[in-house]
Every structure is written in structure tokens, then in C-alpha cells.
Amino acid sequence: MINLNGELLFKENVNLSIDNRGFKYGDAIFETIKVVNKKVVFWEDHYFRLMASMRMLRMKIPMEFTLEFLEKEILKTIAVIDDAPSYRVRLNVYRKDGGLYTPKTNKVDYSIEASENTYVSKNEYKVDVFKDFYNYSGLLSTVKTNNRMLNTLASIYANENDLDSCVLLNERKGVVEVTNGNIFVVKGNVVKTPALSEGCIKGIVRGKIIEILTKNKDFTIEETTISPFEIQKADEVFITNAIVGVQAITKYKKKTFTTSLATKLQANLNVLQIAGN
Template sequence: MVNFNGELLFKENLKITSENRAFKYGDAIFETIKISNNKIIFWEDHYFRLMASMRMLRMKIPMEFTLEYLEQEILRIVALKDDSNTYRVRLNIYRKDGGLYKPETNKIDYLIDVKAINIISKETYKIDVFKDFYNYSGLLSTIKTNNRILNTLASIYADENDLDNCVLINEKKGVVEVTNGNIFIVKGNTIKTPALTEGCVKGIIRKKVIEIITKNNDFTLEETNISPFEIQKADEVFITNAIIGIQPVTMYKKKIFTVNISKKIKQSLQVLEVTS
């Protein structure tokens, strides 16, 4: 089942019209959220990012859209399921039907879909750069909109070339992120991640990992521009997203990475998940 504007429906009963703006224009945003043991992981961070994104896209935020209300609406779906302890939630928000590029209204519809998942961190994980198209830098790229054709093409490229993921670059040829998350590189005692001005999504786990690193006196964190060449020179590389948490990268082109620091940060993140 899904939750459409507070109504629980079987998926086959969900009606999306030909005027749906998420379909016609990608006029939509979404949050991918993990639920573990009936608890929404880092829910406050997801909620405030969602509100900020809606404001940036000039969507009208309903009065009832409180932190508690949306949490309740998500957990209503989870309560109907008993096939797992861990779930992936996609909370999609889009402007109501009507209009061309200019919408008839800024009011919104929302759709909550929940799927059971089994999270597996791969022991061998290969990445390379996707060079066919750019992820343009700028604030709009930091929002999780439904405009994900670049990520789709990069994912197809990864599959065709026996890769687990691809690094996306911007118009300045700088590293932005990977197809499904943010990226960090470790060199000595310095850990770097692309700055938001490079065009990367303002990831929730990215934020948590930055907090973990800045509290550790053994490392220096830099949010900066990163060239693809720096990945090849790194000691370690890891990827972050809301579902997997941290995925260490073991190979980039012919370079083999260690995973010791990645695993230590992952343990710290798992503690935060439990205590959040």
C-alpha cells in the first residue's frame, strides 16, 4: 500500500493523471529515508531538509505538515507491513496538476511508498568517472528533485562497464558526487568531500559524517573542490547515502584502496543511528 495525501491505498488504486506535474515537468522533490525497528533514522534532518527544499522551489507548505504529522503518516504504512525490520521510504512531494511550465497552483500532493530492504555492504566495490554529461554546479543541484536523468544514464553506464557506481563531475570537471550518494576521499590525515557549491546533494549522511570527522582530532575535514585525479591518489574512498550509510570503495580504475578509516567512521555512524 501507499499513502496518498493521508489516504492509504493499494498501489493499483492510485490514480496519477496525465496532468501530473512530477511526470510532465519533474516538478517534484523527494526524500529517501531508512526505517529500522519502527524508528525513522535521522528523521529531524530529513524533515528540515524537505521543508527547506519546498521553500526553495516555492511550493506551498500545508499547515498540517509538522514533523510529528509526517512521521505519523510514514509509520502508518510501516505498521501494515511485517516482512522486515528495515524499510526504505520514498516521500515524494509535487505540485498539484495543472499549468504548463507555469503551474496553476503552488499547492502540493504527497505520496509515501515503503519497501522492505536487506542492506548489504559490498566487500568489493568499483567506481569510475562518468564523463558523458555534467552535473552542473549551483544551489538547485543540491536539492533532491525528480530530475534524475543524469543519475539514470550514469547507472546504465556503470552496469555496462562492470562497475558498482560512477562519479559525477560538474562543468568545471570537478567531482560532485556518485549516482546514489555523496563521496569522501582520504589522504593521510585529511578527509575531503565536494563542497555544496560544486553541485552535490545536501546529503543527510554527508552531514552526519562531517560531524563525526570534525569531532575527531586525528583528522582534518575539507569541503572543497576535488579533481578526479585526486581520487586516484587517495588512500581511501567511501560513499554515503541514507540507506547504506557508508560504503567503502575498493577500486578506482586500477587503484586499490584500503578501508580501515571508512569502517571506523561507519561504526561511529551506526552509533548515531541508534541514539538519534
Template sequence: MVNFNGALIAENEVQLSTQNRAFKYGDAIFETIKVVNGKVVFLEDHYFRLMASMRMLRMKIPMEFTLEFLQEEIIKVVKELPESSMYRIRLTIYRKDGGLYTPVTNDIDYIIEGSPLEYTDKEVYKIDVFKDFYNYSGLLSTVKTTNRMLNTLAAVFAEENDLDNCILLNERKGVVEAINGNIFIVKGNVVKTPALTEGCIKGIVRKKVIDIVEKHPDYTIEETAISPFKIQKADEVFITNAIIGIQPVTNYRKKEFSTEITNKIKSSLQLAIVTS
């Protein structure tokens, strides 16, 4: 079952017209959200990012779109899914049908879909740089729109080359993010991640990790430009997103990374999930 504008409908009964703007123009945004033991993880952060994205894209925010409303709509879907301790939820919001590049309205429709979530950490996790195309380092790149062609091509490249993930670059050939999350590197006691001005998604777990490191007496956080060469020289590398939390990277080309600091930050993040 999916939640289509508040109504629960079987997946095979959902009908989207040929005028759907998410399909025709990528005129849509989405949030990937984790639910653990009936609790929507980092709900407030997802909600405020969603509201900010809708305002940036000049979508009309319905009056009923409160944080409590969003939580109720997500839980409605969860209750219809097979029993599990964890779920992956995707909320997609798009402008209503009609128009060419100029929409006929800024009103929105939404779909909430979900599935039981099971995953295990990979002991060996290999990455490399995807250099065929670049991610533009503008503000729009920080928003989770449904235009994910670059990520799709990078994922195909990763599969073809027996990789677990790829590093995306911007037009200045600086590191932006991974295919499915933000990226951090550790050198000594300094933890670095690409600044938002590099074009990376304004990730929920990215923000949480930055908060964790800022409060830790032994580490320093830097949001900055990072070259692929600096990844080669790093002690540790890890990837973050709302579903996996933190994924340690073990291999980049011929370089092998340790995971000591990464695992410490990962433990702190788990605690933040439990207490949020």
C-alpha cells in the same frame, strides 16, 4: 499500500492524471528515508531538508506538515508492509496538477511508499568516472528533485561496464558525487568531500559524517573542490547515503583502496543512528 495525501491505497489503485506535474515537468522533490526497528532514522534532518527544499521551489507548505505529522504518515505505511527490521521509505512531494511551465497553484500532493530493506556490504566495490554528461554546479543541484536523468544514464553506464557506481562531474570537471550518494576521499588524516558549491546533494549522512570527523581529534574535514586525479591519489574513498550509510570503495580503475579509516567512521555513524 501507499500513503496518498494521508489515505492508504493499494499501489495498483493509485491514479495520477496526465496533468501530473512530477511526470510532465519533474516538478517534484523526494526524500529517501530509512526506518529501523520502527524508528525513522535521522527524521529531524530529513524534515528540515524537506522544508528548505519546498521553500526554495516555492511550494506551499501545508499547515499540518509538522515533524510529528510526517513521522505518523511514514509509520502508517510501515505498518502495512511485510514484517522486517528495516524499511526503505520514499516520500515524494509535487505541485498539484495543471498549468504549463507556470503552475496553476503551488499547493502540493504527496505519496509515501515503502518496502522491506535487506542489503549486505560488498567486499569489492568498483567505481569509475562518468564523463558523457555533467552536473551543473548551481544551488538547484543540491535539492533532491525527481529530475534524475544524469543519474539514470550514469547507472546504465555502470551496469554496462561492470561497475558498482560512478562519479559524476560538474561543468568544471570537478567531482560532484556518486550516482546514489555523496563521496568522500581520505588522504593521510584529511577527509575531503565536494563542497555544496560543486553541485552535490545536501545529503543527510554527508552532514552526519562531517560532524563525526569534525569532532575527531585525529582527522580534519575539508569541503572543497576535488578533481578526479585526487581520487586516484587517495588512500581511501567512500560513498554515503541514507540507506546504506557508508559504502567503502575498494577499486577505482587500477587503484585499490584500504578501508581502515572508513570503517572507523562507519562505526561512529552506526552509533549515531542508534542514539539519535
């Protein structure tokens, strides 16, 4: 079932116009959200990121778009599909039809789609650098717009080369993120992750991991510029996103990594997930 502006429809009955701005111009943003045991995980963080993104893109935020309203719509959508312990939800917001590059209105429509979350953390996870195109640094790159062409091409490259994901670089050849999440690089007791100014998505789980590591006296967390060469020299590398949580990278080029910190952080994240923080 699809929730289209509050109306629950079978997928085959959903009709989007050829003038849909998300389709025509990528004039849309989305949140990928995990729901566990009918509880929307880290919902406040997702909600406030969505609101900030809508303001940045000059979308008119409807009066009814409260924290409680959107959470209720997510749970309403899940309630009519097969019962499962965990769900993957996509909340999409896009400007209403009409206009060329200049929209006729800044008012929005929304859709919510949900499916059972079947992702299982992998024991082996291989990545390499995608060099064909760059993820340009800048504030707009931190927003989850529907324009994911770079991620699509990098994912095709990964599939063709027996990889699980690819590292994306910016125009300065600095590490930005991976195709499906943020990246963290561990060397000794220093954990680095690309700063938002490098062009990475302002990931929800990225923020949670930074919070956890900031409180851990055994490690120093740095949001900074990272060279691809630092990945090869690292002791451990892992990625984060809302569905996976923490996924350890086990191999980059010919380098094999340990996974101990990623395992501990996933356990810490599970505690926060249950607590609702």
C-alpha cells in the same frame, strides 16, 4: 501499500493524472529515508531539508506538514506491510496538477511508499568517472528533485561496464558526487568531500560524517573542490547515503583502496542511528 495524501492504497489502485507535474516537468522533490525497528532514522534532518527544499522551489507548505504529522504518516505506511527490521521509504512531494511551465497552483500533494531494506554493504565496490554529461554546479543541484536523468544514464553506464557506481563531474570537471550518494576522499589525515557549491546533494549522512570527523582530532575534514586525479592518489575513498550509511570504494580504475576509516565511520554512524541524533 502506498500512502497517497494520507490514504493507504494498494499500488495497483493508485491513479495519478496524466497532468501530474512530477511526471510532466519533474516538478517534485523526494526524501529517501531509512526506518529501523519502527524508528525513522535522522528524521529531523530529513524533515528540515524537505522544508528548505519546498521553500526554495516555491511550493506552498501545508499547515499540517509538521515534523510529527509526516513521521506519523511514514510509520502508518510501514505498519500495513510485512514486518521487517529495516525499511526503505520514499517520501515524494509534488505540485498539484495543472498548468504548463507555470503551475496553476503552488499547493502540493504527497505520496509515501515503503519496502523492506535489503541492502547489504559490499566487500568489493568499483567505480569510475562518467564523462558523457555533467552535473552543473549551483544551488538547485543540491536539492533532491525528481529530475534524475544524469543519475539514470550514469547508472546505465555503470551496469554496462561492470561497475557499482559512477563519479559525476560538474562543468568545471570537478568531482560532485556518485550516482547514489556523496563521496569522501582520504589522503593521510585529510578527508575531503565536494563543497555544496560544486553541485552535490546536501546529503543527510554526508552531514553526519562531517560532524563525526570534525570532532575527531586525528583527521581534518575539508569541504572543497576535488579533482578526479585526487581520487586516484587517495588512500581511501567512500560514499554515503541514507540507506547505505557508509560504503567503502575498493577500486577506481586500476587503483585499490584501504577501507579502515569507512569501517570505523559506519560503526560511529550506527551509534548515532540508535541514539537518534
